[in-house]
Amino acid sequence: MAEEMHSVSTSDLSQRGDAALINAPIAQLRSWLSAGELSASDLSAAFVRRIESIDPELNSLISRVDPVEPAATDGVLAGIPYVHKDVFCATGTRTTCGSRMLGDWVAPYDATVHKRLTQSGAVLLGKANMDEFAMGSSNESSHFGAVANPWDVRAVPGGSSGGSAAAVAARLVPFATASDTGGSIRQPAAFCGVTGIKPTYGRVSRYGMVAYAPSFDQAGVIARSAADCALVLGEMAGFDPKDSTSADKTVSDYVAGLDQSLDGLRIGIPKQWLSGDLDPAMGDAVQAAIDELRAAGARLVEIDLPDADLAQAAYYLLAPAEASASLARFDGVRFGYRCEDPKDLQDLYERSRSEGFGHEVKRRILVGTYAVSAGYYDALYRRAQQARRLVSGHFERAFEHCDVIAGPVTLTPAFDRGARSDDPTRMYHEDVFTIPVNLAGLPGMSVPAGFVAGRPVGLQLIGRHFDEARLLNVAHQYQQQVDWHERMPPLAGDSVNENHEG
Amino acid sequence: MSLTDDQLQTVAHLARIAIEPEWRETLRKDLNAILDRSRLLEDARLDELEPMTHPLEQTQRLRPDVVTETDQREALMAAAPAQENGLFLVPQVIE
Numbered sequence: 001m002a003e004e005m006h007s008v009s010t011s012d013l014s015q016r017g018d019a020a021l022i023n024a025p026i027a028q029l030r031s032w033l034s035a036g037e038l039s040a041s042d043l044s045a046a047f048v049r050r051i052e053s054i055d056p057e058l059n060s061l062i063s064r065v066d067p068v069e070p071a072a073t074d075g076v077l078a079g080i081p082y083v084h085k086d087v088f089c090a091t092g093t094r095t096t097c098g099s100r101m102l103g104d105w106v107a108p109y110d111a112t113v114h115k116r117l118t119q120s121g122a123v124l125l126g127k128a129n130m131d132e133f134a135m136g137s138s139n140e141s142s143h144f145g146a147v148a149n150p151w152d153v154r155a156v157p158g159g160s161s162g163g164s165a166a167a168v169a170a171r172l173v174p175f176a177t178a179s180d181t182g183g184s185i186r187q188p189a190a191f192c193g194v195t196g197i198k199p200t201y202g203r204v205s206r207y208g209m210v211a212y213a214p215s216f217d218q219a220g221v222i223a224r225s226a227a228d229c230a231l232v233l234g235e236m237a238g239f240d241p242k243d244s245t246s247a248d249k250t251v252s253d254y255v256a257g258l259d260q261s262l263d264g265l266r267i268g269i270p271k272q273w274l275s276g277d278l279d280p281a282m283g284d285a286v287q288a289a290i291d292e293l294r295a296a297g298a299r300l301v302e303i304d305l306p307d308a309d310l311a312q313a314a315y316y317l318l319a320p321a322e323a324s325a326s327l328a329r330f331d332g333v334r335f336g337y338r339c340e341d342p343k344d345l346q347d348l349y350e351r352s353r354s355e356g357f358g359h360e361v362k363r364r365i366l367v368g369t370y371a372v373s374a375g376y377y378d379a380l381y382r383r384a385q386q387a388r389r390l391v392s393g394h395f396e397r398a399f400e401h402c403d404v405i406a407g408p409v410t411l412t413p414a415f416d417r418g419a420r421s422d423d424p425t426r427m428y429h430e431d432v433f434t435i436p437v438n439l440a441g442l443p444g445m446s447v448p449a450g451f452v453a454g455r456p457v458g459l460q461l462i463g464r465h466f467d468e469a470r471l472l473n474v475a476h477q478y479q480q481q482v483d484w485h486e487r488m489p490p491l492a493g494d495s496v497n498e499n500h501e502g
Numbered sequence: 503m504s505l506t507d508d509q510l511q512t513v514a515h516l517a518r519i520a521i522e523p524e525w526r527e528t529l530r531k532d533l534n535a536i537l538d539r540s541r542l543l544e545d546a547r548l549d550e551l552e553p554m555t556h557p558l559e560q561t562q563r564l565r566p567d568v569v570t571e572t573d574q575r576e577a578l579m580a581a582a583p584a585q586e587n588g589l590f591l592v593p594q595v596i597e
Contacts, residue, residue: 108577201557215556244563245556313542324517331518333590338583344593350520362519363529367536369517370505383543385553392554425535441557465558 022171026228033079040079047081058148060166061126063094070121078121084177085164086127089208090114098130098142101337101356111208112240120235129163132358134212137430141360150489155414158188164222165192170492175223181216183434186446190409190458193448196222201441202247205240213322216438226475230254257469258476263297268402270305279412281452286408289449289459292481303398311436314387320368392440405462409446413455447475448484
């Protein structure tokens with residue numbers, strides 16, 4: 001670990017109050033905890049105070065969980081508080097997926113991700129708000145209300161992991177779990193100025209993570225730095241026999257890999273991505289970030305990555321088709337929302353689903369149902385699967401010429417709440433740079449890369465399958481050169497904190 | 503690929519979702535805007551490609567035919583909207 005460990009007495013901590021704690025790297029918190037300079041209960045209490053004082057303005061959490069003693073005092077994450085995107089089951093917690101359909105549902109079992117983080121000693125403080133059933137790019141579709149971007153409360157935090165990104169950006173917790181199907185980790189991380197990683201498909205178990213589109217969904221983490229993401233991902237990742245899509249491949253030591261030199265690393269810049277609709281100021285920020293990577297020793301290579309629009313068209317048939325299957329289980333019979341006084345079984349199904357799901361979810365289920373229905377399956381669904389093959393092929397060819405791909409995460413910084421609500425397809429266009437990565441199942445990260453018009457923007461890094469170590473390494477080396485990831489939104493700071501410029 | 507109101511009705515029935523009358527027309531327009539993008543898929547480069555179902559080369563993993571789950575009926579039925587004697591209750595299906 002490159003960062004210096006500071007030794008500090010408890011009195012220092014209590015004098016500086018919570019300020020020392022909220023920006024400390026996870027490794028630093030672990031060091032203080034191990035040395036006995038800080039107790040897990042004090043650390044949790046400090047973050048709980050912050051949640052109580054700041055979250056009313058953000059609405060980043062749907063429910064709170066009382067902190068318990070860490071299950072393992074010597075685990076890699078022992079005593080570290082976090083929140084789960086409310087798509088992860090944790091026994092005894094309300095797990096709503098941001099939906100009325102599961103508004104009161106209490107999970108009777110643990111997601112593997114939850115089990116592993118618990119075994120590592122991490123302390124759950126709450127369930128984070130999200131777009132309903134992970135469908136959205138702004139967190140505006142949640143049944144539990146929109147989430148505010150901590151950098152500018154008029155702006156969206158992004159989605160679907162908007163609550164996770166906002167909570168970390170506001171320093172309400174050191175890390176949050178999240179999930180990404182078409183960009184739902186990377187885009188909110190970019191909009192909120194935090195670091196997020198969507199691992200390779202199959203890297204992290206999906207057991208106990210409520211499914212949206214099973215061939216795209218992947219669990220990941222949002223934190224304040226690549227180093228923190230590396231620690232957490234190392235605990236989350238790995239083969240799980242309970243997930244039939246889990247990859248049986250060893251997990252490398254992501255933390256040890258952070259300090260690898262970038263000398264000679266070939267970074268591919270997709271020529272189609274840095275033109276067209278991209279906001280020029282965004283282009284400048286991304287270019288500046290790429291220049292930092294070159295200064296750190298990497299070699300830049302222009303690559304060809306066409307058909308982002310085709311990828312998007314394919315995704316908005318494939319993911320909804322899978323969603324129509326994943327969400328068929330919500331029928332008012334065995335769990336979840338049931339309508340009042342159903343007159344027959346048909347009415348039970350139709351009204352429970354109509355009342356339990358919001359508009360975006362219903363739109364996607366209907367598109368998906370149509371796409372796989374008789375007469376349309378070949379022209380829509382099967383054709384979209386062929387497009388998936390084409391787009392994946394573009395990445396394969398690109399990775400013959402480079403080791404990591406770098407580019408924008410989004411076209412623009414965070415938009416205002418309500419600005420994209422009238423036109424679903426306009427909202428979908430937010431994912432144009434993130435979707436192709438999910439089609440190919442590749443790992444992707446978003447790393448804070450500056451500000452445009454006062455709102456954060458991110459640099460996207462994309463790697464080969466199972467090359468998370470390299471992505472985290474590049475992101476970490478970038479974060480040694482710049483300090484965008486250390487900036488804190490004014491809302492999260494107070495006069496005691498020195499890092500409060502926006 | 504343009505959805506008529508009748509087709510919308512059929513799809514809604516397949517999905518077992520009731521569409522409130524006030525929303526029908528807006529929904530139909532929204533769905534058509536989404537389906538409109540699918541015209542990009544008429545691209546001839548796709549014709550000979552093998553459909554890709556999954557991002558990784560994986561086959562279904564098998565396991566020994568041994569019981570591994572424990573009886574958790576109580577816990578799992580706790581969330582049922584209506585139940586009796588370990589059975590889920592629904593409106594009468596058969597006359």
